[in-house]
Amino acid sequence: MKKIRDATVVLGMLEDGQFASDLSESIRATLDALNERAGTKGKAKGSIAVKLDLVVSNGMVTIDCTLDAKTPKPERGSTVLFVTDDGSLSTEHPKQMTMFPRDADERRRVGDDD
Template identity: 40%
Template structure:
């Protein structure tokens, strides 16, 4: 059999495993891009799937090896906002604004109160 088409070669390399791996990697990247683009519809997300085919010829014969790489954008992480007190502690309330009845809240570790 003579192979004249790249699509035939891709399907035949590694006994078909290269094609299966490439298809799986492409699906993984597309699914990640889909999830990201539906979470933030005002932003464009880009990914890549690269296939590298290495050829080594010797005495009229060729050995073919391959490599698959993919890349998707990093998912943004949520941000949290706190105030920094004079003592270097974190507070959920502005340190210069006091509670009308109690004064500034203590930023020491608190334990959860049991539900009644």
């Protein structure tokens, strides 16, 4: 009877080797994302979690495995708009006068001439 005592052998057997392949790809993709995020002088943190659910019944074990990789979310910029008295949004402060009034349709026409 062949006994398996090495965890790397067990990981290699999961899902006929597909899980180990997916884990390798997840490590590569996570490192790529972290390297891109950190840049040349920055720092980025991520994690890869491997979970094995074991069920023993009648002398057999069934192993279900999951893989969860986490990388930092990309930073998004912010936009400042103003709320008017009627609850609409505006790019101009509603309580300030416009120094250089222009019609939006006029800007489009000027841009179309180029």
